[in-house]
Amino acid sequence: MILRFEPITSRCGEIVEKLMSSSDMPTGKDLRFKIRLSIEEVVENIVQYAYDQGHGWLEAETRREGDSVVIILRDAGTPFDPLAKPDPDITLPAEQRQIGGLGIYLCKQLMDSVKYTYENGCNVLTLSKRG
């Protein structure tokens, strides 16, 4: 399934719902929770930061590969590798914890793999999860 959203401003919730309704998605409650959360975190990032002027598109594809669901998100925004940022230090006490910066970390922890590439002028983020 390939869906294209344009414009994307303030549409994160709707984009996540549409992706979760794909027949490629697993049915188990626990898996769906993890996939939904992972998708929401990366889509929110794209919606908020990919395009300087806020106007742009996002193409979202879901497909089955073996026993996994693969979710591919493409945008033509500013080149940005969300995985390049170091993981937050989750052992720090509350006083020293930074507010924010957890979304991509959660996605990396909850999915089996998350990959970023820059191809043909597009940011391409590929998430995969068995189930």
Added chain:
Amino acid sequence: MEVTIKQDGNKQDVVLNGRIDTTNADQFQRDIECLMEGDKPEICIDCSGMEYTSSQGLRMFLMLQKSVMARGGSLVLKGMQSQVKEVFDITGFSSIINIQ
């Protein structure tokens, strides 16, 4: 997300129901703003009806924890569903917030 707050002096009993996600995180922040003021607050949040939280929800819980510590108070989260608890575990929040 439905937030119910019962206040009795510095004691505040909060019940959360529903989901904290990209569509309502701003509303949730406004709903809990009143918990960010007052000395030595004793805040207890019943999380048994909280079905989901994104990192935007986590951000609010961290802000609340920092605010409560700065005011010499206490914050307890109770009855958290296992999937939501896992999100708190993965992010290390289980060791900085009192979860019972």
